Amino acid sequence: MSTLYLSHPSGLDHLTPPGHPERPDRLRAIERALEAEAFQNLQRDMAPRAEMSDIVVAHPAGYVEMIEQAAPSEGLVRIDADTAMSPGSWAAALHAVGAATRAVDEVMAGKVTNAFCAMRPPGHHAEHDRAMGFCLFNTAAIAAMHARAVHGAERVAVIDFDVHHGNGTQDIFWNERDLFYGSTHQMPLYPGTGATDQTGVGNIVNAPLRAGDDGVAFRDAMEVRILPALERHRPDLIIISAGFDAHERDPLANINLVEDDFAWITRRLMDIADAQCDGRVVSVLEGGYDLMGLSLSVAAHVRALMGS
Numbered sequence: 001m002s003t004l005y006l007s008h009p010s011g012l013d014h015l016t017p018p019g020h021p022e023r024p025d026r027l028r029a030i031e032r033a034l035e036a037e038a039f040q041n042l043q044r045d046m047a048p049r050a051e052m053s054d055i056v057v058a059h060p061a062g063y064v065e066m067i068e069q070a071a072p073s074e075g076l077v078r079i080d081a082d083t084a085m086s087p088g089s090w091a092a093a094l095h096a097v098g099a100a101t102r103a104v105d106e107v108m109a110g111k112v113t114n115a116f117c118a119m120r121p122p123g124h125h126a127e128h129d130r131a132m133g134f135c136l137f138n139t140a141a142i143a144a145m146h147a148r149a150v151h152g153a154e155r156v157a158v159i160d161f162d163v164h165h166g167n168g169t170q171d172i173f174w175n176e177r178d179l180f181y182g183s184t185h186q187m188p189l190y191p192g193t194g195a196t197d198q199t200g201v202g203n204i205v206n207a208p209l210r211a212g213d214d215g216v217a218f219r220d221a222m223e224v225r226i227l228p229a230l231e232r233h234r235p236d237l238i239i240i241s242a243g244f245d246a247h248e249r250d251p252l253a254n255i256n257l258v259e260d261d262f263a264w265i266t267r268r269l270m271d272i273a274d275a276q277c278d279g280r281v282v283s284v285l286e287g288g289y290d291l292m293g294l295s296l297s298v299a300a301h302v303r304a305l306m307g308s
Contacts, residue, residue, distance in 0.1 A: 001279075001307040004106055004115040005034065006046040010094040011119045013088025017076060020084070021252060021289035022120065022134040030118045030285075033295035038303060043112060047099030047119060049091070054101050057145035058138055058172050063129040065092070067136055079131045093121060093136045096284075100143040103282045108151040108237065112129030114270070114281040114305050116242070116299070122286045124241045125191060133164065133191055139284045140241045141172040144179055147237045154178060157235040159226065160185070161218075161265055162243020162286040163253040165194030165206070169241065174200045180233040181270030182226040184209055184218060186246070186253045205229040210253035213260040220247070222265055231272055237280045238273045239268070244297035252289055259293075259300035260306075266304035281305065 012024040025186050034042065055064050070077060071090040079083050096119035103115035117139070124140055125133025131231060140158045147153040157180040158173070160166045165185040173179045180203050187208035194206045207221035228280035230238070244262060246255040266283075271280045283305065 002112045003042055003302065003306045004103060004112040005042045005044045005118065005302070006047045006099040006103055006115060007118045008099065010088060010091045011097045013086070014092035014121055015076065015086035015088065016084050022122065025291060026294060027118060027120060029291040029295040030298050033299045034302065035300070038308065041306065042302070047095045047117065048102050050094045050097035050101060054097055054146065055137055055142060057149055058128070058141045060129055060183050067131060082307060083131055083134055089121070089136070091130055092119070095119060096121060096123065096139050097137050097142055098284065100139040101146045102195035104143050104147045104151070104237070107280045107282055108147060108153070113279045115283065116302050116305055117282070117284045119285060122243070123284065124160060124162060124169050124243070124286050125164070126168040136169060138168045138172055141169050142237050143239050143282055143284065148178070150163040153236040155180070155233055155235050156237045156271040157182065157230055157233055158238065158239045158241055159230065159269060160241035160243070160286070161246065161262070163250065163255050164190055164243070164287060166241055167191045167193040168218065170198065170200070170204055174201060177201050177203055179203060180230065180235065182230055183207065184221050186255050189253060197232050209255055212256065215258060218255070218257055218261055219264065222268065227268060227272065231276070234276055236270065236277050237282065238269055238277065240269060240281065240283040241286045242283045242301060243286030247288065247290065247293035247297050249290040249293035250288065259296045262297045263300040263304045266301050270304065
């Protein structure tokens with residue numbers, strides 16, 4: 001089993017206001033965690049820079065141009081109350097998309113079994129034509145649509161275990177029968193979407209968790225609601241929106257997962273991928289704001305992807 005790890009230094013140049021939870025230290029913590037001997041067999045590469053044609057599979061060209069023009073030459077600008085751009089944000093966002101599309105290319109070509117993309121800004125709150133929730137472009141949705149457009153994938157699934165609902169992915173997938181979205185998330189919580197009756201055209205399955213829930217409730221939600229629906233979808237590729245802010249240490253929510261829960265769901269998704277799509281899995285980083293919780297969880301996730 002071969003696992004590709006994609007990142008890029010530009011991810012450190014996307015700056016946010018002082019005290020903002022989505023900060024460059026997140027990537028530094030991940031890099032330190034993956035320096036351990038257990039990860040010496042990771043295939044590592046730099047994320048390429050995406051082109052406009054890569055992004056417009058999920059976002060209108062006018063929206064992409066608006067984000068490019070919003071990037072400041074100095075200082076910070078606010079896109080919304082909690083989403084900011086700095087001079088390095090545009091390049092970081094392009095490399096975040098480039099990581100996801102390159103991962104799909106490598107996995108769909110059979111060059112690697114699976115891949116993990118550690119880039120920022122995250123993506124799953126970015127709607128069709130709206131940046132929000134720390135997110136500019138929806139990397140998971142772009143990856144799914146890239147697999148369909150470039151590699152002929154007939155059915156693609158995104159499984160999202162970030163503690164916040166991926167309203168952006170749901171929005172982009174809403175009328176796309178061949179694109180499946182399944183999410184566990186705390187509710188009520190930002191962004192306020194993700195109720196069980198939000199089903200798109202039968203391709204969306206939400207499994208809300210309550211504040212204080214732990215790994216037992218999380219695993220039950222996955223086993224009862226998300227994973228059976230995923231298996232019925234019979235995906236050609238599984239994409240993971242890998243947010244680690246449901247960890248018990250995280251300051252932005254109140255779900256009490258531990259790193260073994262993230263390893264468990266990674267293995268379960270890999271089992272389904274093995275049975276249905278030759279093991280093809282692409283994971284993209286979403287949330288996770290306590291640096292220790294993030295580093296421990298990413299390490300557990302990547303070890304599982306590596307088959308250990």
